[in-house]
Amino acid sequence: MDTRVATILSPEDLGAAGTKIININLQDVISRISIAFKTTNVSEVMTEHPAANLTRIELIDGSDVLFSLTGLQAQALNFYDRRNKPYSYIDDISGHAETAVIGIDFGRFLYDPIMAFDPKKFISPQLKITWDEDICEVDTTVNECIVRAHIFDGKEVTPTGFITSKEIYSYLVQTSGFHYIDLPVDHVMKQLYVKCRYADESFFGLLDSARLSEENDRKIPFDLTMTELLHDALESYGYCFEHAYLNGIDTVTVFYAMPCDLEYVGYSPYGAADASAIWSTGGGKYRKVGTSTSINHKAMIMGALPHGVMPLLPKPSDNLEDWYKVPALESLLLRIKDTASVADVATAEILVSQFRPY
Template identity: 35%
Template sequence: MRTRDVYLARDETLPDSGLKYIKLDVSYPISQLVIEVEATTGSTSCLDHEIHDDITSIEVIDGSDVLFSLNGKQMLGLAALTHRRLPPQVLTEVGGATQKETFIIDFGRYLYDPEYALDPKKFTNPQLAITYALTISATAGFATGTGKLTVVARCMEEGYGPIKGFLMTKAHYPFTAVANQEYSIDLPRDYPYRLLCLQALLDDNGIADCVDRLELSINNDQWVPYKLYADELKYFQREWFGIVRQQKTVLRADDASFHTDIFEPEEVTVRTTADDHIVTVEAVDQNKVSIGLYDMSSPDTPAFQTTAKTCVCNAEGYMVSGLIGLPFGDLNNPEDWLPAQKQDAIKLKFQAKAAFAGDVIIQQVRS
């Protein structure tokens, strides 16, 4: 196969907020779009704030036809499920530093999938549309005028095809859950399902804190491919999608806490770059990490460090951005995917145990 990487934008300056359109002006099938956004942190710090917090939506559109639509947090969660790792990130709270994040849009089952890709020639005016609003703050956001955007289309020139379709991923049902309420959400029946996700996003809370169970009912319970309670959901998330790792540089003193994007952590470590200091992990409450920081410059009389120092956290786990995934068989085998268009009814059922920010994300194959 002959491939080509096409820059659609490179280090293009972004206003602090807005809606940015990038025309998908390529003549070859696109296997993947790589989107990089960077900004300079505030002059003092950028406490517990990342670029993905400020990405309202990343979409691929053709007029009113939406081919892809997720926000920044959802894109991280989806990458963790489908790639089994997070895209490259430089997450730092240090003042005046560069924070950078990568967001991936896959149109195929994997990079350079010869059968599934987005062919721009089949659309009238395909565009990438990014809606964002960088938080401008000296202590908990970014410096004004420092946003930059790079977009790369990873294309196939020869050795592919015939193209059968492309993966279409969209968030369908944003809602705020009410604790102890039962939900039954009607899902679309237009294209086959490759992956279904429930987003249950609530800081300091994991799967068992947010939902009692997940149940997928087809044709009024004639077929129930999934009915899993929280304990088994946790096990299967790890079994199906593995664990991912995230690194974050934080600026904290003793008796402080911060958040990662991993809501079901398995291991969290923290080290400090400050000379003659020791940092300890004192508690991990899902995505919340609490630390102790000690000044050891006088070893005989160690002291609590009340001035913020640079520390590096490495977290490993799953449920990134609160996403719980339900795959349909082998993600690389279209014969396993759910033929939604042949069903009379598809419903996702669950009981909310907390008031979380929710959404339903579906990855489908569209011809």
């Protein structure tokens, strides 16, 4: 085989919270770094999605930040980059585990020979994982983190660069008005995203529209409502799906899943009949109610906007020449129109994926 999966961090309980710094000592070219973070439930009180336990994932080389996203942001970008949902397992039963696998994708696809991360091009690359084990489930005291690299082995490849993704800006959403964000024009842009996710709120009840302006309105690549942008995203990327195994209850409880709009839940009691219901309340939050604490449920959730992340540019092809050549521009300005019912509660985050040449 010309490829293999190397272990960067063997299974380890990282503790309650903190930042783990891992030296990237590999000399082989890396196509993807995968981080699997698993926590063992205690309370059966789910307060977030499992990916939220990773509050920041960074790849750095000294002061040079090569990648920087939260777990929620990175998992959403995994969906858009791969045309498929990355692995996660929602399971809120006591003694069971909640799992999120999050990737740093350096290429257009796994084992892309043209776009990949070559550690030899850097002085001292390090992976930084910041976590808090009980964001998803309260009272959690046991976790396990595994980090693996998908590398080229025995095959000579000469990548010309790699895909880098970062959060470049965030702000508190207001009830009205516009917010202006200067976008980077240093590297070719693959995709531009806005993330806005708040429990019990629709994405469209927070942000109204987006507009992109080149060089002081010399050209307007788009000026669209968020609903119009969603239509384009669905046609290009399709729906996101996630599986859940849920504890039996006789009251109303909550859980969280990736889809944040156009949600549909198919579910069934596991092992016996039960009069139950599961429904979305917005922002990735779902409610469930049943009549028996001894009858668990299995559910399949589908919908749009994973973790509240909306792509703003047309879906990129695999041809670099078709990507957005922003280095030719003097300036690039994104305008977001706010429409929240309450100010200073929800946060909007601007994310960008770029091709960084060697």
